[in-house]
Amino acid sequence: EAAVTQSPRNKVTVTGGNVTLSCRQTNSHNYMYWYRQDTGHGLRLIHYSYGAGNLQIGDVPDGYKATRTTQEDFFLLLELASPSQTSLYFCASSADWESSYEQYFGPGTRLTVL
Amino acid sequence: AQSVTQPDARVTVSEGASLQLRCKYSYSATPYLFWYVQYPRQGLQMLLKYYSGDPVVQGVNGFEAEFSKSDSSFHLRKASVHWSDSAVYFCAVRGQVVGQLTFGSGTRLQVYA
Numbered sequence: 001e002a003a004v005t006q007s008p009r010n011k012v013t014v015t016g017g018n019v020t021l022s023c024r025q026t027n028s029h030n031y032m033y034w035y036r037q038d039t040g041h042g043l044r045l046i047h048y049s050y051g052a053g054n055l056q057i058g059d060v061p062d063g064y065k066a067t068r069t070t071q072e073d074f075f076l077l078l079e080l081a082s083p084s085q086t087s088l089y090f091c092a093s094s095a096d097w098e099s100s101y102e103q104y105f106g107p108g109t110r111l112t113v114l
Numbered sequence: 115a116q117s118v119t120q121p122d123a124r125v126t127v128s129e130g131a132s133l134q135l136r137c138k139y140s141y142s143a144t145p146y147l148f149w150y151v152q153y154p155r156q157g158l159q160m161l162l163k164y165y166s167g168d169p170v171v172q173g174v175n176g177f178e179a180e181f182s183k184s185d186s187s188f189h190l191r192k193a194s195v196h197w198s199d200s201a202v203y204f205c206a207v208r209g210q211v212v213g214q215l216t217f218g219s220g221t222r223l224q225v226y227a
Contacts, residue, residue: 004157042118042204042217043158058214090157102148103215105157 003027004106006091012112013081021076021109023091031094032074033103034058034066036087043090049074081113116141116207118218126224129197135190135221137179137205146208147188148215149179153201161203164188175199197225 004025013019025032030051035043045058047066055066063085065077078085088110092103117140127133139145146165150158162173169181179190188205205218 040123040219042120042219043215044217045214048214092157102160102163103158105159107155107157 004091004093004104006089006106006109008109009107010110010112012114014114015082017078017081017113019078019081019111021078021089021091021111023074023076023106024072025074025091025093025104026072027093027095027104028071029093029095029104030071031096031103032068033092033094034064034074034076035090035092036060036085037090037108038087046076046089078111081111083113085111086113087111116145116209116216118205118207118216120203120205120218120221122221123219124222124224126226127195129225129227130194133190133192133195133199133223135203135205135223137188137190137218138186139188139205139207140186141207145188147179147181148206149173149177149188149190150204150206150217151201152204152220158204161190195223195225197227199223200225 007022033048034046037043044060046064048056049068068074088108090108091106094103119138148163149161152158164171164181172178202220202222204220206215
């Protein structure tokens with residue numbers, strides 16, 4: 001069973017604040033993803049990565065940076081947080097191209113920007 | 115661009131009743147289709163997938179889905195629901211780019227005793 005962990009599980013910050021969300025997967029998956037989940041929108045892809053040092057832009061990247069430091073670790077950075085970024089954030093991973101649509105999700109981080 | 119529509123934001127059924135959750139997709143080529151479930155305070159888990167072949171695919175916990183190319187649909191079904199099936203269900207279709215999934219807005223299922 002694939003294991004994806006996220007930290008913190010909950011985060012409150014103020015407008016203009018600096019936030020880093022962390023994700024780790026322990027299954028040697030190559031692909032990792034960051035999504036945000038908002039009512040009425042389902043999940044929307046922010047950034048994703050094919051491997052350490054690689055970064056790809058998703059569908060809603062504005063206001064977000066990401067960095068993949070190792071195969072296991074993928075970070076999402078909000079350098080000037082805004083209330084519109086209040087959301088539930090999920091990290092996911094998948095093994096390779098053939099199974100890249102079978103994604104394994106972490107438990108989520110709830111971010112509130114005041 | 116690909117898209118997924120789940121027309122029912124909420125569905126309420128009694129325990130033991132049958133269930134159908136609707137999903138319509140838009141995709142220019144052969145779609146890869148998925149159903150994911152999100153239990154309270156958890157991440158998403160894949161229920162089943164369709165790549166090709168038999169249009170009826172079986173998933174975990176008694177769920178199945180039927181692919182229809184003519185109708186551009188991939189509806190999820192279960193013959194008899196249990197209270198533990200209460201969750202949010204997402205339909206998804208593969209994106210144009212490797213690894214990308216496009217999700218519908220989700221259907222919240224409430225099963226009452």
